[in-house]
Amino acid sequence: MANLHRFANPAQFQRLSRALLPWVAGITAILFVLGLYFALFASPPDYQQGDTVRIMYVHVPSAWMSLFCYTFLAVAGAVGLIWRHPLAFMSARAAAPIGAGFTFIVLATGSLWGKPMWGTWWVWDARLTSVLILFFLYLGHIALSRAFDDPARGAKAAAVLALVGAVNVPIIKFSVDWWNTLHQPASVSRLAGPAIDSSMLPPLFLMAFAFMGYFFTLLLIRIRADLASRKVQALRVAALAAAE
Amino acid sequence: MNGFEGQGLACVRGARLVFKQVGFHVAPGAAMLVAGPNGAGKSSLLRLMAGLLQPIGGELLWNGAPVAQDPDGHRRRISYVGHLDALKPALSVAENLGFWARMDGQGPEVVTAALARLRIERLADVPARLLSSGQRRRTNLARATMGSPAIWLLDEPTVGLDTDGIAALEQAMAAHLDGGGIVIAASHVQMFEAGAHQLVMEALKPELRDDIW
Amino acid sequence: MSTFWAIVARDVRLAVRGGTESVMVLVFFVLAAILFPFGVGPEAEVLRRIGPGVIWVVALLAAMMSLERLFSADHEDGTLDLLATSPAPLEIVFLAKAIAHWLTTGLPLLVAAPVLGVFYQLPGPAFGVLLLSMLLGTPSLSLIGGVGAALIVGARRGGVLLALLVLPLYVPVLIFAVAGVDAVIFDAPVRPSMMILAALLLAAIPLCPWAGGAALRQALQ
Numbered sequence: 001m002a003n004l005h006r007f008a009n010p011a012q013f014q015r016l017s018r019a020l021l022p023w024v025a026g027i028t029a030i031l032f033v034l035g036l037y038f039a040l041f042a043s044p045p046d047y048q049q050g051d052t053v054r055i056m057y058v059h060v061p062s063a064w065m066s067l068f069c070y071t072f073l074a075v076a077g078a079v080g081l082i083w084r085h086p087l088a089f090m091s092a093r094a095a096a097p098i099g100a101g102f103t104f105i106v107l108a109t110g111s112l113w114g115k116p117m118w119g120t121w122w123v124w125d126a127r128l129t130s131v132l133i134l135f136f137l138y139l140g141h142i143a144l145s146r147a148f149d150d151p152a153r154g155a156k157a158a159a160v161l162a163l164v165g166a167v168n169v170p171i172i173k174f175s176v177d178w179w180n181t182l183h184q185p186a187s188v189s190r191l192a193g194p195a196i197d198s199s200m201l202p203p204l205f206l207m208a209f210a211f212m213g214y215f216f217t218l219l220l221i222r223i224r225a226d227l228a229s230r231k232v233q234a235l236r237v238a239a240l241a242a243a244e
Numbered sequence: 245m246n247g248f249e250g251q252g253l254a255c256v257r258g259a260r261l262v263f264k265q266v267g268f269h270v271a272p273g274a275a276m277l278v279a280g281p282n283g284a285g286k287s288s289l290l291r292l293m294a295g296l297l298q299p300i301g302g303e304l305l306w307n308g309a310p311v312a313q314d315p316d317g318h319r320r321r322i323s324y325v326g327h328l329d330a331l332k333p334a335l336s337v338a339e340n341l342g343f344w345a346r347m348d349g350q351g352p353e354v355v356t357a358a359l360a361r362l363r364i365e366r367l368a369d370v371p372a373r374l375l376s377s378g379q380r381r382r383t384n385l386a387r388a389t390m391g392s393p394a395i396w397l398l399d400e401p402t403v404g405l406d407t408d409g410i411a412a413l414e415q416a417m418a419a420h421l422d423g424g425g426i427v428i429a430a431s432h433v434q435m436f437e438a439g440a441h442q443l444v445m446e447a448l449k450p451e452l453r454d455d456i457w
Numbered sequence: 458m459s460t461f462w463a464i465v466a467r468d469v470r471l472a473v474r475g476g477t478e479s480v481m482v483l484v485f486f487v488l489a490a491i492l493f494p495f496g497v498g499p500e501a502e503v504l505r506r507i508g509p510g511v512i513w514v515v516a517l518l519a520a521m522m523s524l525e526r527l528f529s530a531d532h533e534d535g536t537l538d539l540l541a542t543s544p545a546p547l548e549i550v551f552l553a554k555a556i557a558h559w560l561t562t563g564l565p566l567l568v569a570a571p572v573l574g575v576f577y578q579l580p581g582p583a584f585g586v587l588l589l590s591m592l593l594g595t596p597s598l599s600l601i602g603g604v605g606a607a608l609i610v611g612a613r614r615g616g617v618l619l620a621l622l623v624l625p626l627y628v629p630v631l632i633f634a635v636a637g638v639d640a641v642i643f644d645a646p647v648r649p650s651m652m653i654l655a656a657l658l659l660a661a662i663p664l665c666p667w668a669g670g671a672a673l674r675q676a677l678q
Contacts, residue, residue, distance in 0.1 A: 294538075320544050332534070334475055347543045
């Protein structure tokens with residue numbers, strides 16, 4: 001049975017992740033405290049947008065994370081398909097809803113920011129529209145990975161989908177940009193992306209790192225929970241077999 | 245070693261270890277019966293031999309060379325009969341078989357020969373949707389005998405067959421074995437003459453393992 | 458190559474014998490498109506403005522309808538197992554089935570599109586571009602959709618799932634196809650969007666069979 005040991009086993013992962021989790025969570029908490037302090041108090045309001053600019057400290061890191069998570073899904077999928085390592089599939093399964101959550105935050109904060117700035121909750125802006133499609137790519141990934149009776153089958157199908165999606169994300173971005181320049185909405189006065197003042201950079205990067213830490217904290221927790229629930233299922237099956 | 249061989253095969257479906265440490269060797273011209281209770285993994289083993297499943301442990305060998313190194317060659321070597329008969333209801337028996345003959349690069353004459361082998365020549369022009377389950381089975385078995393694959397992998401081939409069908413199948417298998425072919429069948433009934441190689445699989449109890457994800 | 462054409466021929470023959478499926482897709486295409494004038498009113502100006510977009514959106518949906526069974530049917534009756542154990546690589550199997558899907562779905566849509574062009578009061582020169590956009594765009598729909606169809610093999614609720622997987626990926630084809638037809642109506646250059654549409658197809662021809670083959674291989678495990 002030497003072959004079954006070619007993967008680091010779940011018990012080992014549980015030990016390692018238990019040791020790692022408090023550190024990752026602690027660093028994330030510190031980053032959030034620092035980041036929120038700078039974002040909400042220690043940075044000046046924008047001369048044009050006022051305090052509305054503070055939405056950016058959530059919006060922009062979420063946007064980065066939404067792309068980062070999709071890249072993570074694609075890489076995890078490729079690793080899983082090539083080396084058939086179950087941990088890769090489990091990470092992808094755990095990461096997809098987190099990524100979808102970040103993507104949703106991008107859309108929600110974009111909408112909240114758009115109301116005072118553009119006077120409307122939704123603008124078919126090229127960037128927001130691309131993110132909207134990305135959100136549906138996430139939903140497809142989540143739905144596909146849960147659509148099979150055998151979770152392993154769902155994980156592999158979702159891995160292929162993540163790779164297909166990763167090839168398509170730049171194409172979709174490009175086509176939406178093209179589409180957007182064709183149909184310049186006349187009634188909405190559009191702001192060019194505001195030039196970033198150097199005073200905005202520290203809170204922005206602190207928040208970006210905090211979001212990244214938050215992602216890895218959640219990822220570890222979700223994988224551990226997934227492993228635990230599998231264990232429960234295995235125990236049930238074993239109990240059934242023993243009862244026979 | 246000549247022939248078809250498996251060493252230390254292990255198979256996982258879902259999170260369940262179906263079998264482990266399964267080994268066999270079938271020489272050219274020999275048959276092997278895969279026996280065992282439900283859930284022992286007979287079908288999984290045949291799918292694994294057909295290349296439809298990847299073993300999680302162990303390997304398959306053909307004339308001593310690992311099959312995994314030449315999957316294309318292996319596909320050319322086998323013909324597989326599963327639980328499903330893979331017939332398109334809208335096509336006639338001859339059209340159904342003709343498709344698979346073309347897939348193997350063979351002409352219509354192999355279809356005629358295969359129909360004769362399973363004694364269903366008179367069904368040639370009947371649409372598959374009108375066939376009984378035994379006739380469907382015979383059609384699928386006829387398909388498996390077309391061309392010259394060295395290894396026949398038959399999963400419960402006698403299910404639904406009448407005595408005439410079983411006789412036709414036995415005759416076809418005997419001819420195949422005489423020509424140096426290999427037949428591996430999973431079945432609950434003894435299909436080969438006494439003394440044929442038997443691989444008896446046992447159902448594994450579900451066990452808690454810390455080394456399977 | 459003979460295996461490739463054997464699969465194409467079989468699938469086309471099955472579609473012809475099965476009969477109703479292709480016709481139903483076509484009926485849906487026309488019916489859904491003629492609902493829009495009831496929704497937005499029959500003014501020629503409005504219809505001309507939304508025509509290319511409506512025709513293409515409805516074409517996407519129609520092309521998707523017949524995708525669900527593309528591989529599921531072969532999976533359920535055991536054919537997919539035999540295709541996987543036949544000498545033909547699954548990538549070739551995928552490409553052949555995608556082409557058969559285009560012949561039985563995309564091609565009829567292409568033929569019917571000018572009729573809808575008439576309903577939507579499209580100007581004369583727009584018809585040529587509409588046909589060209591269908592010719593370059595619908596094969597991409599069959600290829601991309603085929604990947605989705607391969608992914609949902611064995612899934613619960615395959616139909617809805619397929620829409621969720623495939624429609625976002627159809628967005629680029631939709632954008633450039635409609636941009637081309639709109640360009641004729643608004644006197645803008647047609648060439649760039651048609652070139653990109655062709656480029657999308659050229660990219661889909663190698664990439665989709667590769668992804669679809671991988672998806673089918675996973676489905677059999």
